[in-house]
Amino acid sequence: MKQITKSVIKNSLKRIFLYRACIVRLKLMGVEKVFSYTLANETGVTSDQVRKDFSEFSIKGNKRGGYDINDLLEKMEKLFHRNKDNNIVLIGMGNMGLALSKYSKFVQRHMNIVATFDIDPFKQKMRSGIPVYSMSRLKEIIERFKVKVAILAVPEISAQEVVDELIRHGITGIVNFAPVLLKVPPDVIINNVNLCDELESVIYYVHKQMKVNGLKNLELLYRDMKY
Amino acid sequence: MKQITKSVIKNSLKRIFLYRACIVRLKLMGVEKVFSYTLANETGVTSDQVRKDFSEFSIKGNKRGGYDINDLLEKMEKLFHRNKDNNIVLIGMGNMGLALSKYSKFVQRHMNIVATFDIDPFKQKMRSGIPVYSMSRLKEIIERFKVKVAILAVPEISAQEVVDELIRHGITGIVNFAPVLLKVPPDVIINNVNLCDELESVIYYVHKQMKVNGLKNLELLYRDMKY
DNA sequence: GAAATGATGTGAAACAAATCACAAAAAGCG
DNA sequence: CGCTTTTTGTGATTTGTTTCACATCATTTC
Structure with a gap:
């Protein structure tokens, strides 16, 4: 059964991302351990909240000793599956698609756009380092690279159609930049960016x-x- | 006093945006009135929620008659100040900045990027229809166009510095694409897109x-x- | 024109999230 | 070693949000 899937990313998870960004910065500065109230100050939440969030994701610290930064990062990497690379496809090579294909932060975080797709694969062929394929090769590429997650940057008019095809080929998570609510089966995760x-x-x-x-x-x- | 400003946009407001997108579509289809459960079905929430949300923003319907679409849109336009144009500036003409400067949906919704800025104003001069200025002209342009809102698409390293300058020149709302938490006075609204x-x-x-x-x-x- | 119907609007109830308060553990110190 | 301090971790409480339940009103029907 297809249904509207609200893009609900839990608040606690969002905050975990905040903490991590902060922790990465601290590590670069040579800091080795961190207290809940340090993270709290840096991210604008309370220290209780930090500890509650950590506890939700089973992240433990040391009584009195705070949290060991390396340990913390390791646990978070595990939590977010960043030890292994994640292959992504990007559909739609318009302005936004092109910008996303060049966004270097994805690679830094082990999220690799292995291929991009467009109805007109020649349009942007030269502009990005990543190959642009025609939509007909979607199935082949998704299967070859075992892709589970797609970024959708197509015009809203074709978004639903493309999503249906993506799901048919095994995609189960989508970041959608088209300003429409997509109808997907309940086991597909959608995150809308409008x-x-x-x-x-x-x-x-x-x-x-x-x-x-x-x-x-x-x-x-x-x-x-x-x- | 500067402080971390969490990007918290109320859920009810986010849903109001959903409803509006839906209402706009219905209007294009020629529909003239809509019921709470119609919006609910289309957006994946409950009809109670729709009515509660409307009630929060003092939007009233007709007992039994549902909501008049034109009336609804009018009230929403008023709520979102869309009757008057909003002038925006865009800082940073890298890949993302360029894509945003070409994003046609902003104009359709009366949000006009009146100028873009970059430390290297020649970089993208030819690529967008909107003028690219050097940062030195920020004050002048912001004042001339009475700009209150900025889009920030600069590298994270310079984000805080640019924000400080924007605020000095009277900007009070920012959509920030740089993956850093910006420190701003409490009366400045930040919405982070990471x-x-x-x-x-x-x-x-x-x-x-x-x-x-x-x-x-x-x-x-x-x-x-x-x- | 009274009764039935179908919608809104909202107080009450249930549920979820954030904050508080404090026990427990680790580290330092006399 | 035992006392004090510091910080985590979590049950209890508060605050906020969503859902429920129903009174209210407008429209249709007979």
Whole structure:
């Protein structure tokens, strides 16, 4: 049964990513152990939260000694399967697809885009170091590289169609940049990244804050008036 | 006082975006009114949730008559300040910046990137329809176009520095694509988009599910064994 | 025009997430 | 060695969010 799959990534997991970024930075600085409140200060959460999150993912520290940074990173790598490489395919070589294909951070984190696809495989052939194939070779490549995860950067009009094909060929996780809600079976993970929504929500809060500040100012004004 | 600002966009607001996308589609199809359960079905939430969300943003419908689509869109436009245009600046014309500068959906939603900036303004001068300025002209442009919101697509190493400058010149909302936690005063809104984390969390869930399915299969196997 | 129906809107209940409070363990110190 | 300090880890509490249940109203039907 196909169904709308909400892109819900648990908050605790998101925070774990925060912690890790922080831990990596600390390691580069030569730090060897870290306390929950250090991570808390660096990431803007409470130290209780840090410990609760770690405990959820069964990450243990040393009473009084804090957390050993190397140990912590190792456990996280295991948790995120970063010891082994992950093969990814990228569908859609428009502007966004092209930028993503060149994004060097993926490789640094052992996520390798092994192939990209487009209905017009010649369009961007020269522009990225990664081969661009026509859609007809999807099945072949996915099977050869045992790919489970795809990045979708196609126009919204064709997104559902492409997703259906991806799933037929064994893809079970998708990061979707097309601004549509995809219908997928319940065992397929979708993570939607909607650039307009991201920008628009910031605009919403900016306007809201301006209103609040406006009111505050008025209040001050009122208070200053000697009636 | 500067502090880490978590990128927390309320869930109810995110859902409002979902509903709107859905409503826009329905309007294009010629539909004139919509019920909470229709939106619910289309977006994968419950109808109660839809009504609660609407109620939070003071959006009212008609008892029995559902919601009038035009009225709904009007109210949402007001809510999101989409009746007036929003001027945006984009900092960093690397791969991602270039792609974002060409992203046509922003304009469709009245969010206009009026200028882009890069330490090397010649790099991408020809590639986008939008002018690329050197960082020295930031203040001038921000003031001239009354810009409040910026998109940050610079390397992580220079992100904090650029943000400090943006805030000095009056920016109060930022969509940040650099994988760092920025320190900003509490009245500045930050929304972080971390591409690696988005991809990595999908990988996490895919692996997790594979483990669960593996277990399930074993269980079936076990059940089928005639001991 | 009264009764039945089908939708909204919202207080109450159930559930989930974050914070608090403190026991337990490790390290330092006299 | 035992006392103090520091930090983790987790049950208990609070806070926040979602779901439930139903009163309310508008429309249709007879």
